[in-house]
Amino acid sequence: MKRLFKYCASMVVFCAFCIGAANAQTVIDTSRTADFMVKKVLLGNGVLVGDVKYTGEKHAISIYEDSTSQVGISKGILLTSGNAYYAVGPNKTPRSGWASFAPGDEELEAIARGKTWDASVLEFDFVTISENLSFRYVFASEEYLEYVGSKFNDVFGFFVSGPNMTKTNIARLPDGVTPITVNTVNSGLNSEFYIDNAYYNTTDPYIWDVRNRKVILNKKYLQEEVPPKYDTQFDGFTTVLTAHYKVIPNQVYHIKLAIADVGDDILDSGVFLEAGSFQSSGEIVVELAEHFKRNDFAQKVQSKKTEIIPEYELKEIKIPKKTLLGQIEFEFDKYSITSEARSAIVSMFNEWKAAKNAKLELIGHTDDWGSHVYNEELSENRSKAVAQILLDLGVPKNLMVINFHGETLPIGNNDTEHGRARNRRVEFFLVN
Known part of the structure; x- marks a missing residue:
């Protein structure tokens, strides 16, 4: 039944995308390379990056812009377990998603304790000028709230590895312990970090009860429709959170940003990474060695000037x-x-x-x-x-x-x- 809803919802969401694009509130751009997205959108002060790699479907990662900051982030990278265009509001269905039939990710499966599908993985090396690394993000999902507590526990992680450390997932709540999934952050658990954006059906006399897997009477039938408060398709999302980690300045680290569906490959989840927020600061300031060839990317893009979009004007990385x-x-x-x-x-x-x-x-x-x-x-x-x-x-x-x-x-x-x-x-x- 969950798969049946997916195909019905797809048509609704695709229309919703057209409305969002017409209003010019949300821009989804899947045409840029992962290298461009990291170096020219995500990167902030005090950090150099190299060896950017993306594994996943092209439509699952995009540059995201929303002048109204519906999810708390106005510009950045959107990494999804389905299709980035499905993030565009308004929310007109409680179940939408895109199944790419792509493989999952073993490290995410260890967190969610379940089989994953449609993994999108963005990773790169980085060095910092100071001891603090941080960046801001929001996790959102169409699994809210119907599938909270179920095996459909969509998950993401930010895995950092480097000198004198074991690989660590820094996508955690401020307690430094709790990983962020549909089952760990919702209206009932860690609710201070959760924002609801649910759509309620008021037009059908009968609806599908996803918890008990049967058709039931719709108690909201013919009631006045109350549209979701936020102009995004996701049924719920977290507050803006900050990932941070203590690093050794001028040492090469690696980060893997990954998200996947859990239990099936149907309903989408996404993580918004704020533009310019991947940065370093602190009490220690060092001179950086020439770890990466800084000009390779600029030269590559300049040789294809017709591909440059004015909104994303290239800028030198300044530290x-x-x-x-x-x-x-x-x-x-x-x-x-x-x-x-x-x-x-x-x-x-x-x-x-x-x-x-x-x-x-x-x-x-x-x-x-x-x-x-x-x-x-x-x-x-x-x-x-x-x-x-x-x-x-x-x-x-x-x-x-x-x-x-x-x-x-x-x-x-x-x-x-x-x-x-x-x-x-x-x-x-x-x-x-």
């Missing part, structure tokens, strides 16, 4: 030379600056003055208490509060860069008061 001057810390849930912190700011201002014409970069951070959105705003306010003092001291506005990362780049253990205090900080970088 600024930064020196950490120091940092100041803040009291819990505050961005006011103490007299002790003001003295430290004056000292760092004098160091900047001696450097002559260098830029000052301010990066605000928080501990992990509170929501992601709240902490991001708090870290921004901390950076702005420091910037105002520096402006008053005489630093020109055009020589100051304000950044903020919320709770995503801790340097201390958030399970202890001392660690949380270290994370409530603004870092000062001298940028040459």
Whole structure:
């Protein structure tokens, strides 16, 4: 019965894609190479990548753009277990998907404890200038909520391997332990990380009960239709999450980003990887060796100028030379600056003055208490509060860069008061 619904739903979703494209809210572009997507969309500051490889169906991976940020991400890479076009809303069916009849992935099967199908795997080597690697993502699925608790436990993973470490899956909840699947993040379990977007049938008197595998009366028949809140086909998705890992700067690591259907190859799931978020920062800043040939990709694309799409203008990978001057810390849930912190700011201002014409970069951070959105705003306010003092001291506005990362780049253990205090900080970088 689940397979029968798939074919019926396909026609509905294909029409939904046409509507989404006409509204110009969501853009799905499957024409670009994986190399392009990683180097020119996903990559952020402080990281170089090489040897990009994609295994899977071409229609399962795409560049994704949505100016309204329905899932919390406005641009990035979409990696799916079916067809990327099926991510486009509105949601007009509770069951949609594309079966490619492609093989699964053994490492994902170990997480889901079930047979996988239609795996899409994006992998590449990378080196960083600092000790912290991070990137932001959202997991979404059409298996929600009907198949929660069943064997159809669609799964994804971010597997990092490198020097002096065993391969590690960093696609986990903030507890650092729980992998993210349909069965581990939903309306009943870890619900603070789940957003529902379910479609409810109000037009058919009888519907299929997927839990009990039988036809039942539709209790919502002829009720007023309430359309799903978010303009995406997926019936549910996570909040924006951050993957992070401690690495050794200037050492080559490998990451494998993979997603697959579990139990069958029908309903789709996807993981959205935020553009520019694959980045590195921290207290350690090193000079990078020439690990990868940086110009090979640019030359390859320039030789095929007719293929370049204006929206994705090529840019040089720039890794600024930064020196950490120091940092100041803040009291819990505050961005006011103490007299002790003001003295430290004056000292760092004098160091900047001696450097002559260098830029000052301010990066605000928080501990992990509170929501992601709240902490991001708090870290921004901390950076702005420091910037105002520096402006008053005489630093020109055009020589100051304000950044903020919320709770995503801790340097201390958030399970202890001392660690949380270290994370409530603004870092000062001298940028040459």
